Amino acid sequence: MADLIAQLDEGNPRALPRLLSLVERRDPAGMAALAALYPRTGKAAVVGITGAPGAGKSTLVNALAHAARAAEMRVAILAIDPSSPVSGGAVLGDRIRMMDLHADPGVFIRSVASKGRTGGLAPAAAAMVHCLDAAGYPLILLETVGAGQDSIDIDVLARTVIVVQAPGFGDGVQAIKAGILEIGDILVVNKADLPGARELARTLRGSLDHPEPGEWEVPVLLTDAASGEGVPAVLDAVLQHGRWLAQSGEIAQRLRVAASAEVLDGVRNELQRRLNAATAGSLDQVISDVAARRTPPEDAVNAILASLPGLGGAASDQRGG
Ligand SMILES: Nc1nc2c(ncn2[C@@H]2O[C@H](COP(=O)(O)OP(=O)(O)O)[C@@H](O)[C@H]2O)c(=O)[nH]1
Ligand SMILES: [Mg+2]
Known part of the structure; x- marks a missing residue:
């Protein structure tokens, strides 16, 4: 270690x-190793990129990485989207740009399986972000699938959330209804080269609340991620948002929310693991007894809880890894 x-x-x-x-x-x-490294984390700009499949998230992530390199920033990319890895679905030009990234020692690219969860974050994603942070990457880009409610987790892990939209995916009203815009610190209308992009940007701007003094004003930015046009302005907005987080003190709140989610998720996962271990083989019978009215549900719950190691159950407490 x-x-x-x-x-x-x-x-x-x-x-x-x-x-x-x-x-x-x-x-x-x-x-x-992560436990030893953890005290030095919390400094990186962790940026979540979410939005409907096909909106251009992967392309935008690639383009943002190029913009960061042009500004001499090291960048790490974590793709949390097995159906569309960071190089997947790309046209030839995109693939060539990805190859540049792979050859650049200032860029680190990694994907993580989302373990069957639709959208949302892989359980290990938070821990992996801490590793990238500890390795000294000042900018960490997280691409995740954003299908409505499932993407909401990204706003917990990321310090800055970019919601990507594109024309041809509804009129923006769907996104407004789905509540996905609410988690966006930066809204990007990608595929600015296609008809309807400007109109979509106008609709989105019109849907945003006016910020109070001192609040962050969510920018709506047009990009053509495939050509890179408009992407440096997105990077600027990310860096500006990072400065606002620090100046306003909002960063402390975001770090707290992330820490809370990570701890409680960890507890839930561990309880689930112990539950599975403790009830392996016996759960079917317990459920059958409840269904057949041989055991009241409450008694079954208490019996299962009492059998969990570390919860006042039998002395067979085993520390699991
Ligand atoms: N016309 C146009 N196509 C784009 C743009 N950005 C991405 N695309 C294309 O849109 C498709 C989906 O892009 P991708 O980045 O894989 O979307 P994701 O599913 O959100 O990650 C690909 O064929 C891209 O080449 C753009 O700015 N303009
Ligand atoms: Mg993608």
């Missing part, structure tokens, strides 16, 4: 992928 951290600090290119793999599968060595 100390070795891994030393390698990370020396900039050994193999250290970060290794750490991420260990952390993704919650390997004890990886978790120990």
Whole structure:
């Protein structure tokens, strides 16, 4: 573990992928390294990019990475979207630009399976973001699928959320109704080269509340992510939002919300794991007894809870990893 951290600090290119793999599968060595690294995290600009499939999120992430490199910022990309990996669905030009990124030591690209959850974040995503942060990437881009309500998690993990829209995906009213715009710190209307983009941007601007003094004013920006046009302005808005978070003190609130979600998710996952372990093989019978009126539901609940290690259950408390 100390070795891994030393390698990370020396900039050994193999250290970060290794750490991420260990952390993704919650390997004890990886978790120990992350625990040691955790105090130095919390500084990176963690940017979530969400929006309907096909809106151009992957293309925008690529273009943002290029804009960051042009500004001499190192950048890490975490794609939380197995159906559309960061290089997937791209036309030839996109693929060539991705190859530039892969060859650039200032860019780190990784994807993480969302483990069957539709949209939402992989359980390991938060831990992996901490690793990228600890490795010193000042900018971390998270691409996630955003199908309505499922994408809401991204606003917990990210410090800045970009909601990507494109013409031809409804008139913007759908997004307004789905509430997805509410999580956006920056709204991007991509495919500005297509008809309807300007109109969509106008509709979105019209739907936004006027900010109170000192509040963040959500910009609506037009991009052609495929050509890169308008993308440096998105990067500027990201950096400006980061400065606003710091100046307004809002950053403390966001870090708190993220910490709360991560801790409570962790507790829930661990309880679920213990529940599965404790009831393996016996749950079917317990449910049958309740269904057949042999056991009252309340008694079954209490019996299961009493059998959970560490919850006042039997002395067979086993620490799981
Ligand atoms: N015309 C046009 N097409 C774009 C633009 N950005 C992305 N695309 C294309 O839209 C399709 C979906 O893009 P992708 O980035 O995979 O979308 P995602 O599913 O949101 O990640 C791809 O064929 C892209 O090449 C753009 O600004 N203009
Ligand atoms: Mg994509």
